Amino acid sequence: MKHLKISSIIMILMALAISVVTHPITANAENLDIKSKSSILVDFETGKILYAENMDTAMDPASMTKMMTEYLILEAIDNGEVSWEDTTWISDYAYAISGLNNSSGVGLQQSFDFSIHDLYKAMAINSDNAATIALAELDSLAGSEGEFVKMMNQKAQEMGLTEAKFVNSTGLTNSYLAAAHPEGKHPEGTDPEGINLLSAKSTALLAYRLLSDHPKVLEFSSAPTAEFYGQTIVNWNWMLPHEGVNFKDFYYEGIDGLKTGNTGSENGYMFTGTAEQNGKRLITVIMGAESEAVRFNETARLMDYGFRNFQTTELFPAGYQLEDESVIPVGKGKEDNVEIELAEGFTIPVKQGEEELYSIDYQIDESLLNEDGELVAPIEKGQIIGKAELVYSGDNEYGYITEGNGNTVDLITSDSVEKANWFMLALGAIGDFFSGIFDTVKGWFS
Structure with a gap:
């Protein structure tokens, strides 16, 4: 009998241990303490913000700026202003940026023209800055990066990105652009030190609109690698199913976008992520993480919190x-x-x-x-x-x-x-009249 009781206790403890492993305890929202300067978690279907820290603080978004460029190019394609098969030359400005170190360069050449599709692929997958400038300079769309920046800021106003300011199409600081920075719409656009600005909330809204209006972007952002004129370009999103050993630790189920960013030591590392599990899609933004690894680890924490703790429910x-x-x-x-x-x-x-x-x-x-x-x-x-x-x-x-x-x-x-x-209205009026008299007379004797 004594052995039976001990066996029962052991079985209960094992069951509890399995329960903890199977159903891990997740932190409450107020205890997440995301390791970044600002962050946000959004339910894509409804636009509801599930969690946020400093979401209205405007910061340099770095290459997450390119999401607006991606949006405008896809919009132009949908409107018939540009087609994927169109080709364009590479300007001296774009060519010079392509040759700079640490510029996400795929090595654009001026000996032949590139298709819009290939340039978009280099921008959306490899975050290539020169390809982004080449798209901004399309004669059929803006003609120059300066005019394109005006389009970016106008679209930001239409979207309600209240803290947004764009001074170039890439997310680089103007000081990095070899004195060829665009004028843009804002006075800061002519500033050699000008930077783009977005808050986590505005970045999430931009991602929301990009996914809602142009879901084709996921065909590019979900690709871990791609072929580009004889070379393999790599997506900087380590949470995708990369084959490289260094990336495997960051893989996240259902991740298919969206855009990384890096400002170096000043404001750190950025990432706008999106993932879908069991028909539910989430959007996350991390701004100002201290390393590449941290931005992806904190994204995973936000995603876990959203997928595990929230259920879409018809309340009424x-x-x-x-x-x-x-x-x-x-x-x-x-x-x-x-x-x-x-x-x-x-x-x-x-x-x-x-x-x-x-x-x-x-x-x-x-x-x-x-x-x-x-x-x-x-x-x-x-x-x-x-x-x-x-x-x-x-x-x-x-x-x-x-x-x-x-x-x-x-x-x-x-x-x-x-x-x-x-007739009924007249009867009602007569009734109201006599009711009033009755109330008056009643008042005399009360």
């Missing part, structure tokens, strides 16, 4: 009605009130165990109400009468990378209400 379905607030009075109608409901459901990534921390708040459009607080008939089914806001009562609410995304839906009427005919 379309048609949901708040108890005790499901009707609103109606004036001059055949019905005295009308039911109201959510036009759409609230479906967001919810951290495990926090489902009960969400509630709904109705915001009725008071301009639609008469002086008695009634909607006035006639009323159509599905008529918008206000907004329903999703309210979170927990800690660390980071919002969304796009304004107004996901936290409000329209509040609508569930049915239609016809306007009462003149």
Whole structure:
């Protein structure tokens, strides 16, 4: 009997140990303490920010700048302004940058023209600066890097990248560009020491738009290597399934992008990552890590936190009605009130165990109400009468990378209400008149 009890205890302890291994404990958001100057984790489907540290601090994004160049080239291709088969010459400026040390150079030549597809491949996979400049200088698009920078800043405004400033297409500092830096749109663009600026939040939003509007970018960013005019170029994203021994330790399941950056000792190493697991895609940004290894390790920590702790959940379905607030009075109608409901459901990534921390708040459009607080008939089914806001009562609410995304839906009427005919309105008026007299007389004797 004694041996049986000991065996049972051993089995229980083994089961607990297996449980810990199978279901590792992950840190709460407030305890992540990502080793970088700023960071952000975003759910791609909804744009909801799941975690952030110093996300609004503008920094030099280095080669992550190229994501805007990638966006504009793909947009031009979709609009028919440029085709993948088009070719372009290599300017003296681009050729000079290609020959500089530490310039991610693939060695562009001026003896023949390069296709747009090959230049894009060199930019998106190998982060080649000269190829990026050659694309910015396309005669069919901007004609010069200076004009292209104007396009970059205009698109940043359209996207709502509030902290963004672009002074060149590559992410290099202007001082590195052999005195050939573009003028750009901002006064700083003419500054020989000018730098590009992005915050982690704006970088995540740029990545979100790039993936949403031009998913073809993943065909390039997911390639560990590629062939480029007789040479093999390597993707600087070590989290991809590289064959090199040094990279294997950083592989992350589902990773397929997006862009690395390196400012050297001043602001450190950057990485905008994206990965998909079980149909769920996340976007991460690390800015100002102390080494290449740290930027990838911290990206993995953010990804792990997002994939393990959040589940996309329909908290309140379309048609949901708040108890005790499901009707609103109606004036001059055949019905005295009308039911109201959510036009759409609230479906967001919810951290495990926090489902009960969400509630709904109705915001009725008071301009639609008469002086008695009634909607006035006639009323159509599905008529918008206000907004329903999703309210979170927990800690660390980071919002969304796009304004107004996901936290409000329209509040609508569930049915239609016809306007009462003149006879019924007259009877109602007479009833109100005598009711008023009765109340007055009653007041005399009270």
